[in-house]
Amino acid sequence: MRFLAIAQAEMRILARNRWLFMATLIMVLFALALTFAGSAPTGTLGVDMLTVSVTSMTTLSVYLAPLLALMMAFDAVAGDAERGSLGLLLSYPAGRGEILLGKFSAHLAALTIAMTIGFGTAGAIAAYMGGAGQESVLALLRLIGTSVLLGGVFLTLGYMVSSLAKSATAAAGMAAGLWLIFVVLYDLGLLGAVVMDSGGWFTETLFPWLMVANPADAFRLWNIASSESVALASGMVGAASALPSWAAPLSLAVWPLLGFAFARLAFRRVEP
Amino acid sequence: MTDKILEIQGLVKDRGQTRVLHGVDLTVSAGERVALLGHNGAGKSTLIKTVLGLTKMGSGSVKIAGHKPGSGAARADTAFLPEAVSFHPALTGREQLTLFARLAGQKADIAGLLERVGLADALDRRIGTYSKGMRQRLGLAQVLLGKPKLALLDEPTSGLDPISRQDLYAIIDELAAAGCAVLIASHALTEVEARTDRIAIMRKGHLVADDTLAGLSAKAGLRTKMRVRATADAEALVQVTGGRRMNGASVEIEIDAAGKMEMLRKIAEMGGAVADVDITPPRLEDLYRFYAKEELH
Numbered sequence: 001m002r003f004l005a006i007a008q009a010e011m012r013i014l015a016r017n018r019w020l021f022m023a024t025l026i027m028v029l030f031a032l033a034l035t036f037a038g039s040a041p042t043g044t045l046g047v048d049m050l051t052v053s054v055t056s057m058t059t060l061s062v063y064l065a066p067l068l069a070l071m072m073a074f075d076a077v078a079g080d081a082e083r084g085s086l087g088l089l090l091s092y093p094a095g096r097g098e099i100l101l102g103k104f105s106a107h108l109a110a111l112t113i114a115m116t117i118g119f120g121t122a123g124a125i126a127a128y129m130g131g132a133g134q135e136s137v138l139a140l141l142r143l144i145g146t147s148v149l150l151g152g153v154f155l156t157l158g159y160m161v162s163s164l165a166k167s168a169t170a171a172a173g174m175a176a177g178l179w180l181i182f183v184v185l186y187d188l189g190l191l192g193a194v195v196m197d198s199g200g201w202f203t204e205t206l207f208p209w210l211m212v213a214n215p216a217d218a219f220r221l222w223n224i225a226s227s228e229s230v231a232l233a234s235g236m237v238g239a240a241s242a243l244p245s246w247a248a249p250l251s252l253a254v255w256p257l258l259g260f261a262f263a264r265l266a267f268r269r270v271e272p
Numbered sequence: 273m274t275d276k277i278l279e280i281q282g283l284v285k286d287r288g289q290t291r292v293l294h295g296v297d298l299t300v301s302a303g304e305r306v307a308l309l310g311h312n313g314a315g316k317s318t319l320i321k322t323v324l325g326l327t328k329m330g331s332g333s334v335k336i337a338g339h340k341p342g343s344g345a346a347r348a349d350t351a352f353l354p355e356a357v358s359f360h361p362a363l364t365g366r367e368q369l370t371l372f373a374r375l376a377g378q379k380a381d382i383a384g385l386l387e388r389v390g391l392a393d394a395l396d397r398r399i400g401t402y403s404k405g406m407r408q409r410l411g412l413a414q415v416l417l418g419k420p421k422l423a424l425l426d427e428p429t430s431g432l433d434p435i436s437r438q439d440l441y442a443i444i445d446e447l448a449a450a451g452c453a454v455l456i457a458s459h460a461l462t463e464v465e466a467r468t469d470r471i472a473i474m475r476k477g478h479l480v481a482d483d484t485l486a487g488l489s490a491k492a493g494l495r496t497k498m499r500v501r502a503t504a505d506a507e508a509l510v511q512v513t514g515g516r517r518m519n520g521a522s523v524e525i526e527i528d529a530a531g532k533m534e535m536l537r538k539i540a541e542m543g544g545a546v547a548d549v550d551i552t553p554p555r556l557e558d559l560y561r562f563y564a565k566e567e568l569h
Contacts (some may be wrong), residue, residue, distance in 0.1 A: 009367065083360070084354065084357070085357075088352060271327050272326055
């Protein structure tokens with residue numbers, strides 16, 4: 001299992017250069033801050049505090065999971081190429097797919113650790129302070145799982161730009177661009193179109209599908225649509241109810257595979 | 273022949289509009305050490321990358337122990353030391369080598385290998401703290417992993433001190449003695465002169481020479497230089513030898529390999545008039561200059 005050898009070395013590197021620690025710390029701090037800041041509306045909506053916390057953290061994760069993933073991934077190929085260690089690595093019998101899979105496994109494991117500890121800590125505190133029902137615990141687990149999936153999508157997209165870029169700096173710039181497009185600009189564009197359309201065919205039929213095609217929005221929809229109380233707390237019932245329940249999970253399940261295929265294709269063209 | 277490990281025939285490679293390799297033919301047999309010389313941009317690195325399967329070839333054929341470049345079998349048979357080798361600075365030497373051993377599917381004695389290249393003390397230190405020479409040694413250690421059939425070494429002595437260079441060539445000799453075909457791309461002419469069996473010279477993507485040192489000298493027809501010092505009268509020496517007067521007492525003679533003994537006899541006949549004789553056969557540097565300047569046809 002050659003990819004495991006790569007994964008082990010990559011995991012070591014993440015631990016040595018403090019990436020694992022920093023990612024976990026960022027997740028814990030943001031999750032805690034949001035949990036405490038968002039504890040006010042509990043009474044008015046009639047949901048427990050963990051639900052409110054999960055809702056806030058969902059919004060957070062849409063931004064943070066892709067960002068952390070891209071920051072880990074942008075260097076994966078371009079950094080090795082720039083350092084001059086890629087040529088030697090590629091002269092070994094491990095295939096390029098195995099190398100990517102090894103890096104992906106390590107980076108995904110790091111994201112899983114950071115997400116679990118970050119959201120887990122905040123969730124535990126919210127539950128302790130304001131109570132938690134079976135449904136809200138499920139929502140928390142779903143949040144952690146989908147955040148890792150969302151991170152996985154952006155890891156693969158990060159490898160893709162890392163393979164396409166001529167240098168690590170260019171890869172970082174392209175990664176920032178990707179983040180901006182998927183997380184901010186795409187939604188703004190859709191919003192603009194909806195406003196122009198003012199409730200016509202586009203808004204009714206096409207818009208929900210365009211939305212779920214973006215992994216970041218699929219993540220949001222999945223978390224919100226699956227839990228009535230989360231939907232209630234976030235006020236996003238409308239958009240979620242227009243789609244079949246499998247749409248968002250399918251989008252998030254297909255994107256990592258698609259992203260990996262793109263990354264593999266881009267990596268094949270790399271000449272160290 | 274089965275002992276030809278690396279077989280390159282008519283290799284052509286274009287990069288955009290420019291042709292960087294023009295029909296290169298080169299073979300390296302098991303146990304043979306071949307030096308690959310050439311200016312920067314002569315195509316040495318491209319040739320090595322093609323053999324590694326890192327870059328696609330245009331036309332021609334390359335076989336590594338009968339396998340296609342870049343295939344799993346070819347990569348398993350090949351060891352590579354890149355120019356200015358580099359590793360991830362966060363890993364230790366032992367961890368890096370363990371990773372390579374696992375990728376190669378080898379159960380290697382990592383500590384023994386690192387000791388062999390003189391890195392026993394730095395085993396568990398991060399590569400980020402290594403000097404350039406130490407990284408080069410680590411790069412050499414990974415060449416020794418397993419039993420490669422072909423070793424491609426790109427400027428292996430760059431950044432090494434003279435002692436380390438000697439160690440390096442001792443290790444290369446060991447590799448060759450174990451039956452490994454070794455191709456060394458280098459600028460260090462004087463080193464490869466004594467340490468290789470055959471010399472290939474590239475120029476602007478053409479292979480302009482591929483022979484033993486003696487063979488190259490004969491083909492180039494470069495002349496041996498003799499410097500004769502007279503006891504008293506240098507003019508008499510000039511008369512006899514037809515050489516060129518260098519200073520008050522010395523005469524320099526340039527002569528073909530064939531005429532060398534005849535000239536020596538003439539000088540010996542002069543007896544006490546001659547104080548000293550120095551003979552300098554053409555060096556690899558002269559040969560290199562000759563072949564690297566030669567008109568391309």
